[in-house]
Amino acid sequence: MTQQHALQEYLLRLADSGMILAQRLSELVGKAPALEEELASTNVALDLIGQARNWHEYAAELMDDGRDADKLVFLRDTHEYRNLLMVEQPNEDYAVTMARQFFFDVWHYFTLKSLVNASDERIANIAAKAVKEATYHLRRSSEWVKRMGDGTEESHRRIQDAFNLLWRFTGELVTPDDTDHAMFKAGIGPDPEQLKQDWFGMVREVAAQATLTTGEEDAWMYMGGKRGEHTEHLGHILAEMQFLPRAYPDATTW
């Protein structure tokens, strides 16, 4: 794997993970459990799409095949998407939505915090802005995990079920592959070992405060998103998200 190829792959992971999570959040528009949450959840989605656009633009420049950020989002099929499996999981109830957000946010925060110091200046600049947003996202999702975990009996049961349900997708966040190793070596990506420690450290700390239990680190993990092997959900997400550009291929403007 050349370093350029690894960099493209890595950028697509960041870009696609943010984009697909935002797409899931956009399904909740008009349906949040409170008006204040409507505003907060949309803020997170808007931040993630903005960040994804920056990552996609950079990836498109490196690919240099005439595609732009929109073409990457709206005209790639599932096997070309590189998002984490976690973010494509359905919203279900608000506990699942929030547990998914929390597991992602911890990963996102520590990843961006490290990318701020990337040897690649473009990445460092995008990360510098994004990490401020991710800090707020993480504060919000941690607070909700605590409120649900240490709230009522029902909320505790629901968020614990959500943790159990999604645990099998957490391994992919902290298990490095060749691309992750290559990025670390190139002085761009985080130290995989450090990221893993930081992720477990924070997840365990918040879970303890929320009176929740987490799964084992060595539990069986479902992985594949980073290499384009997704769960069945992604195809449906893309079918909906890409409908207009696919149905009207001659359209050059919207």
Added chain:
Amino acid sequence: MYAQMVDTGTKRLKTLEEMSPEERDFQEKVDAETKIEAKNWMPDAYRKTLVRQISQHAHSEIVGMLPEGNWVTRAPTLKRKLQLMAKIQDEAGHGLYLYSAMETLGADRDDEIQKLHDGKAKYSSIFNYPTLNWADMGAVGWLVDGAAIVNQVVLQRTSYGPYSRAMVRICKEESFHQRQGYQILLDLMREGTQAQKDMVQDAINRLWWPSLMMFGPHDDESPNSQQSMVWKIKRKSNDELRQMFIDQTIPQLEFLGCTVPDPDLKWNEETGHYDFGAINWKEFYDVLNGNGPCNHERIATRRKAIDEGAWVREAAVAYAAKQKHRAAEAA
């Protein structure tokens, strides 16, 4: 116009002589354009009418998120997706400030929302129409937000201070939405394919008449308007506002190169206004009475969101109480 047919609970107007001293003092303040504030004395009927009007307006903002939410997962570009989400978010924000303005009158947000979910409170009839193609996202911004602005610009001068101030803020954002909506249509008409241009015309055909209905019934069919005008809760009549909207919209329509489905629409040199055809009032009252294409779905969606979110809100309350208790014990 997000509030239609607001009941004032009055049968006829009182003369100044018939009023109690408090009422007379109130009416003189209103006549002098002095804003009424939450702590001021006000007639009970004025308070109730305002609660009804502001809550209808707030409900309209919230239910109004749904027709646009219908396309948010299918927005065709990143730019359009960001714009659409931000617009819907603004509507949630408008709902919040309006409910707050309403609460200054002693009403409770949760109670009023419950009335909406029980089918006892109204919201603008326009949101009971479906959004069937992407160009609806442009047409809703241009026509629906456009019609709302015509009404709301006037409401910036409404007699109740908190409502008037909420309107000032809301109008700024609505104007932005309207321009953004028009731009969607203009881009499609100028640079789009024939299929895209057809979407625009189709959207206008479906939304034109319902947009005109947003202003409510004709003045002679609007029994509550007179009292609302005297209280300066309402500042211009339904027909005046509708005419203003048509007069400002038709040149924009022509600039797009589109038409409206009204063979009687024509410029009248003498009056200096556009003449237009008869509105289908049966349809208006059907929709208002719950028999529009999407009445059932809109309320069902809102009710489901709030009902299924009950445990989330309860968790937040329970957690806050525990934290408070712990802080008190630690102190």
